[in-house]
Amino acid sequence: MSKRRYFRYLRVSILLSFIPVSVLPMAAQAQTAADNMQVEYTFKRGDTLIALSEKYMRKRSDYVAVQRLNRIANPRFIPIGKTVSIPFRLLKYRQSEASLSAFRGNVVIAADGQAITPVQGLEIGEGSRLATSAGSFLTLQLEDGSRISMPSNSKMRITRLRHILLTDSIDYELAVDSGRVRSKITPFDKKADRYRVRTPVAVSAVRGTDYRTRVDEETGTAFSETVEGSVEVAAGESFDGASSVSVPAGTGAAATVTGELAMADLLTPPELVDPAKVQSEDSLDFVIAPRPAAKAHRILISSDAGFVDIVAEQRSESNMVSLDGLADGRYFGKATAFDEDGFEGMPETYSFKRQLSTLSGSADSGDFGYRFKWIGAGSGKRTYRFQLMLGSTKSVPIVDEAGLTRDVITLSDLPDGEYYWRVGVTQYSSDPEDKDVFQKWTDYEKLTVAG
Numbered sequence: 001m002s003k004r005r006y007f008r009y010l011r012v013s014i015l016l017s018f019i020p021v022s023v024l025p026m027a028a029q030a031q032t033a034a035d036n037m038q039v040e041y042t043f044k045r046g047d048t049l050i051a052l053s054e055k056y057m058r059k060r061s062d063y064v065a066v067q068r069l070n071r072i073a074n075p076r077f078i079p080i081g082k083t084v085s086i087p088f089r090l091l092k093y094r095q096s097e098a099s100l101s102a103f104r105g106n107v108v109i110a111a112d113g114q115a116i117t118p119v120q121g122l123e124i125g126e127g128s129r130l131a132t133s134a135g136s137f138l139t140l141q142l143e144d145g146s147r148i149s150m151p152s153n154s155k156m157r158i159t160r161l162r163h164i165l166l167t168d169s170i171d172y173e174l175a176v177d178s179g180r181v182r183s184k185i186t187p188f189d190k191k192a193d194r195y196r197v198r199t200p201v202a203v204s205a206v207r208g209t210d211y212r213t214r215v216d217e218e219t220g221t222a223f224s225e226t227v228e229g230s231v232e233v234a235a236g237e238s239f240d241g242a243s244s245v246s247v248p249a250g251t252g253a254a255a256t257v258t259g260e261l262a263m264a265d266l267l268t269p270p271e272l273v274d275p276a277k278v279q280s281e282d283s284l285d286f287v288i289a290p291r292p293a294a295k296a297h298r299i300l301i302s303s304d305a306g307f308v309d310i311v312a313e314q315r316s317e318s319n320m321v322s323l324d325g326l327a328d329g330r331y332f333g334k335a336t337a338f339d340e341d342g343f344e345g346m347p348e349t350y351s352f353k354r355q356l357s358t359l360s361g362s363a364d365s366g367d368f369g370y371r372f373k374w375i376g377a378g379s380g381k382r383t384y385r386f387q388l389m390l391g392s393t394k395s396v397p398i399v400d401e402a403g404l405t406r407d408v409i410t411l412s413d414l415p416d417g418e419y420y421w422r423v424g425v426t427q428y429s430s431d432p433e434d435k436d437v438f439q440k441w442t443d444y445e446k447l448t449v450a451g
Helices: 024-035 049-056 060-070
Strands: 005-008 038-042 083-087 093-095 098-104 107-111 114-116 129-132 137-142 147-150 154-164 169-184 194-198 202-206 210-215 222-228 230-235 244-248 251-255 260-265 284-288 296-302 310-316 320-323 329-338 348-354 360-366 369-375 382-390 399-404 408-411 417-428 437-441 445-449
Touching: 049 060, 060 083, 098 107, 098 310, 129 137, 137 310, 202 210, 202 222, 222 230, 222 244, 230 251, 230 260, 244 251, 244 260, 284 296, 284 329, 296 320, 310 320, 360 417, 360 445, 369 417, 399 408
Parallel strands: 169 194
Antiparallel strands: 005 260, 038 083, 093 154, 098 137, 107 114, 107 129, 129 154, 137 147, 147 169, 154 169, 169 210, 194 202, 202 230, 210 222, 222 251, 230 244, 251 260, 284 320, 296 310, 296 329, 329 348, 360 369, 369 408, 382 399, 382 417, 417 437, 417 445
């Protein structure tokens, strides 16, 4: 087993079971935990507690709760520079929104009990529920430029999406009920800025970083894996000091339904064998250099280097990851490895070209000689080259026909002997801006001619 560090805490019983996205009490619970947190405000010249309440709190009378909390004797006179704590639940805010940057496949978005048709640029607000089916993906962009990506088979709720007026700060919170999200958060410039991700068994907070959150479908364990920056993770629903740990880049934390919190170093990025090769077969095959610590691999495919428009993904328990065919074009692949404890390691990004170009051939004899025929698939102009060698694949071709546009050639009067033949294809992209020319050959086939 890999080296891990464990922490155990007392937990409330409701967190010991997985709660699906459709259950409303979970949303209320997460909302209450966020509301009970506090923001610090430092008094400036001219401030009074009552004036702040009138302008920045939900009710004018809310100053009384702040006065009691901070043991303030006179709400009309507070020294300049004094810092007070104010619960978030008392503060006015304006609603912020997320924008649907990209999506693929079967994506479900709902708000106020109504399904919303996904379209690029759709504004999505607090209280919305999002789900992706198998082979489906979506990416959101928040008001501050942060991005949230949801891969296949995931469910998420946007529980807070606010701009706090008093501190001119953001207050974002997501609840991941199942599956995964990737959070790439723009670094915050205000102390009161907040971004949190909740799962049924843990909560994480950042001030600007790139990290993944995942809920294991079988065990309910919540994984937080930091790619850049640092993440604070706590078992349960709150940060009480004793139950939180710092998870720097290259490490991960896993919170279980029994209250354990384990940390581990993430595996280094996997190394792909010939990552730049043109993916020309029906399926895309990625070969990964083997290493004992890696028990599984994942490949994520996107049309852009920022992985906003994710188009496919696949996990494999071996060193070969295969995906169904994609349309021709240039793509980016992100490869990760899993260790024996389920932690997903650090990513490596590769670029590659996809150009479908299959080719196979056959030979038979007839009344007019020997007919060599080939078949293949691929878009764009295709020309063929046929070669026939006598005695060895290393000999000079006795037939070498290039620039063929048909898929057959017939040769008559071949003397007895052992022949080797192959056919190649030269394929031009159907994209007028892609000037690259792709070439490939079939394997040599043997043909014996005996009188």
